[in-house]
Amino acid sequence: MGLKSFLSKPFAAYIASKQKKWSADPVKYQQKVFDNLIKVGSKTVFGKDHDFANIKSHDDFKKRVPIKDYEGLKPYFDRVVDGEPDVLWKGKPKYFAKTSGTTSGTKYIPITKDSIPNHINSARNALLNYIHETGNSSFVEGNLIFLSGSPEMYRTNGILTGRLSGIVNHHVPNYLRTNQLPSYKTNCIEDWEEKLDAIVSETRNRDMTLISGIPPWVQMYFDQLKEETGKKAGELFPNFSLFVYGGVNFEPYRAKLFESIGRHVDSIETYPASEGFIAYQDKQGDKGLLLLVDSGIFFEFIPADEVFDENPTRLSVGEVELDKNYAIIINNNAGLWGYNIGDTVKFVSKFPHRLVVTGRIKHFISAFGEHVIGEEVEKALASAVEKFSETEIVEFTVAPQVNPDEGLPLHEWYIEFDKEPLNLQDFETEIDNKLRELNSYYDDLISGSILRKLKVRPLKKNAFIEMMRQRGKLGGQNKVPRLSNDRSLADELENFLKNND
Structure with missing residues (x-):
């Protein structure tokens, strides 16, 4: 057992014990998050416009803060992008995650000093939870690949701007960065096919132990490896033991992807979004993802059949029911308020609260x-x-x-x-x-x-x-x-x- 592997286990046990505590009492921890959000948010332009000073409960909040998507909050986002401080959250964002919008063109989702741990620590904790559950920590000694967008960024009125995956790439812990592939130079290639060729060239002779990415693009990587080496991924990388994915339902890709590997490997499903890291799989063999109720996001849930109503029912985590479709609403320490991210989810367990993503509202x-x-x-x-x-x-x-x-x-x-x-x-x-x-x-x-x-x-x-x-x-x-x-x-x-x- 290598040093990294050895040291990861007590840290994993610590994270798992904290996770057990907050997941057993989600209502309590969501209330703590809510109280902090309202306290800080009351000093912002949005908070003053919506009378945060007189919000004492979730019911008060629902009366004052309507459900909005990006277009609905765009007047505030535009002021943040223009460089104005204290608009949606204290100060200015640390980053803008740049994504494509439906009617507003490019979207600039703020990521603040307070919200960046949600993105970084949640991804880390998903791996640590896996280590604690399975005892498998050997993958941290090998090479880890994260198929993602370019980490290159530019400044928008002084604020670093780029894709979420690129932003997160800059926060990979130092103890893993020496193991990380592809190289920074390769990761910056914009053309996907050129980038894929370079990734295959860099990794085909390395000891790959963890591979992470959106399944269809990982499949392309495996196909290219097979074409160039004549070997399946599991044969080429004998120590490859963990696949981490998110963004789409894995089931339609499962058979072909594992056929391309040639053997079983463990997998972890995650639920990251530019607006926040929402959940991750905490149990092998369980399709439900653990809702992260202690990570700077206060969640609301609207019954899916009411999502286009003028005054929909808005439920907190303690009020949801199993096996019902809900639109998920985010309020967080990046300054998103009553924000509809466009996803629908369904709870498969409570205490701990685990969910599955069931689709997109617009799809x-x-x-x-x-x-x-x-x-x-x-x-x-x-x-x-x-x-x-x-x-x-x-x-x-x-x-x-x-x-x-x-x-x-x-x-x-x-x-x-x-x-x-x-x-x-x-x-x-x-x-x-x-x-x-x-x-x-x-x-x-x-x-x-x-x-x-x-x-x-x-x-x-x-x-x-x-x-x-x-x-x-x-x-x-x-x-x-x-x-x-x-x-x-x-x-x-x-x-x-x-x-x-």
Whole structure:
């Protein structure tokens, strides 16, 4: 056992003991976070505008602070970006995490001196919790790879600005930085395919023990390794023992990714966002992610079917119910107030509170009132893949076809297979039956002959890579939407259908 591995275990035990304490009493620790946020926030422009001085409870807060997304808070964000202090949080942010917005163009999410530990310590604690649970600490002795965006930053009115993954990269602890790959120079390459070539060149002969990234981009890394070396990742890296991922549901990628590794490795799912690190997997074999109630974020939850209501129900962590979809709302020490990040979640346990991410509020299909959500399409596809075990999925997305050339409207599933099911029609039927089971509205529309059975549209190899390249979204933290209520993405993918040859 190396020195790093040896020293990590008592630290892991300490972190795990703290985690056990706050996770057993989330209401108490959320109240502490709330009280601190209101105290500091009362001295800000936003706090004065919303009468924070007279907020004594969550009920008081709900009466004064409406739910907003980035566009709703943009007047305040613009003042922060212009360099004005004490607008949303005390002083000025330490960083801006730059992301793409839907209607506001580029979004600048503030990260403050007080909020940066949420991002950094939460990622660290996910690993330490794993070490404590499993006893496996050997991975800290080898090389660790974090597939991420460029760490290069620039200044916006004096404030360092860049991608969240790049910002976090600057805070990797020194005791791990000597093990970290790829090199800073390689990480700064903007072109994803050029960067991937450089990463493979740097890592193919190294002792890789931990690999982290968004699953589709990790899959590309594994594919490139196989192409250049003829070996699967697990064979090339015999000490590779831990895969860390987040950003998308892993299940559609699981079979192909582990086939590319060639053996089982442990994995940790995380739930990071530019707005805050929300949860991580604290138990191997448990799909639920532990909500981080003691990390500078006060969470609120809105029933998903009320999210567009003028005055939706807003619940604290002590009021949520199991197996119900909620929109997750953030109030934090970066100055986000009543902030809707656009995700929906469902609690699978309480005390400790564990959740799963079920989709995006804006990602749904309801062309005929069916309101199919991401969780449902992923479950339906997983059911079909389980039954047709020869099948391996690279990527997929779903869209409505309201005006087909013939027949009734339908949902079209654009799927890039690595290995197609032996009987595609039976595969379609399995997906359709499962989706009808999961969504009664969809079932009614099929039964009532308003919609016909869904259709799978197999795509050519690398279809999504080519499409993302054309969009300028290849690599990094970019993700393919699971489903959409329009045809913009589907129409692009029509150019990559297999039968178009």
